[in-house]
Amino acid sequence: MSRLPAKKTGRLQRLQQREESLPERAILAFWKEESLYHVSRALRKSSRLHTLAQKLQAQSYSRYGHRAGRFIAKNAKKGVYHYRAGYGGASVTEAKKAGMVALCDHSIAHPKVLEYMMGHMGRFPEGALPEPTNPVERLILADIEAADHVLVNSDFVKATMLSQGWSDDQVTVVYLGVDEQFLERIPKREAAPESARLLFAGSYSKRKGAPELVEAMSRIPELPWTFEIASHIDEASGEGVREFLRDPRVTALGFLSRGDLAKKMAANDIFVFPSLVEGSARVIFEALAAGCYVITTGNSGSIVVDRVHGAVVPVGDVSALETAIRWAITNLDQVREIGKANRELVLSCYRQWHYADQVQELYRHLSA
Structure with missing residues (x-):
């Protein structure tokens, strides 16, 4: 790794930040x-x-x-x-x-x-x-x-x-869970504000449900919320994305280091990831570990159970996604209690x- 160029892809940066200590004899x-x-x-x-x-x-x-x-x-x-x-x-x-x-x-x-x-x-x-x-x-x-x-x-x-x-x-089936280095970077949650804070992380693209997420959020103009996108945004993620990004409540953060991502997850209440197809999205495990309430689909390959760890909505169903987000925004006390339980679950079973x-x-x- 040390011999590679200083400018690296986001994926390579994430690998380096995991700081796995493997003996050289174990690597070919x-x-x-x-x-x-x-x-x-x-x-x-x-x-x-x-x-x-x-x-x-x-x-x-x-x-x-x-x-x-x-x-x-x-x-x-x-x-x-x-x-x-x-x-x-x-x-x-x-x-x-x-x-x-x-x-x-x-x-x-x-x-x-x-x-x-x-x-x-x-x-x-x-x-x-x-x-x-x-x-x-x-x-x-x-x-x-x-x-x-x-x-x-x-x-x-x-x-x-x-x-x-x-x-x-x-x-x-063996779920990967969360590595210790990420868990160590998650800060303690501070006093929660009154408005809902939502986060997306991963590749903001069509496969991750970006168009459906934009449409669902655009249907909730009257409720108090902020939405952060911790990702580079795929140019092919849908026509509505550029207009969505003009909303002052929406912030595109770009690629984040694992430490910064851990901080952002701990600063947000609701993690939204309406993917069309995955394996098992690591960012969902990380969000659970950071104490987030998770809204996702059955195709995300997560351990999230509907009404237990968050909400599981049908793939591509904008109305169901909107309903789940609305409920979370208007029930923040329950959302935060569920988030606490999610963190304990990961710490006890998915390391x-x-x-x-x-x-x-x-x-x-x-x-x-």
Whole structure:
């Protein structure tokens, strides 16, 4: 990391800020493949180069799999080969040759379902689906299909797997929860003001429900609220966004460091995240840990239960989203009490060691 340029992407900054202390012997970096991947990410910013970007990203994944395969062929021992969907490729074949159990880690909807949901407002498909058109998603699908078992990060993702023919005992759910470094950065909540404070974090885009959120908020002009967007705003997130940003109650914060995001979450009452399709949105866990009341959809892959931790609204339903936001704004005492309980839930059940313990238990089960 220290040898990379000073100017970094938001994603890389977030990774550095996690401050994970891993021994060097535990890390094998494939810099050529990583560099190719980052070139593809940069090209994606141009709509004219999107197809080329997909091809380069797929090449980076495929090359990574071949490099990992050579390493596995020389060093494999019996046990579990845990790999991320898309990066497996040839390495999965080598691991199976060595008698290892192939455990594929997948963190968003099944590739076929993902492509369908993106084009159908987050709706679940009915019947068989075609192969993905995106070359990256085809590699991810191949890795999933090569697996003996799949580890996913939410019940929502598991539901998309089951819809594509996987059996219940082939897919295990373990929620990632919140890392200790973020928890340590969350400040104590101060005395709450009378008006409601709402926050969105993540990529402010169509997939995250930005157009629906703009429309819902625009229907609530008479109530006292402020709304902050902790995100870069996707230019394709909808025509109404620019007008929405002119409202003096709305503030676009841009990318925030993890420390600043923790402070913002602790300073807001209501976290709104009406996503069309996710894996398991980390920002929701972080908002829960900061004591927020969460309004989201069933497709966000969160642990939020309607009327327990916040509100779960149907995907793409602006009226339901408006109703949920209105209730929260006008019932701040209940919202803040629920927020306190949400924080305690994360601290007691969804920390890093909870995730590690459950994954290690899965390793033992698969190795038996």
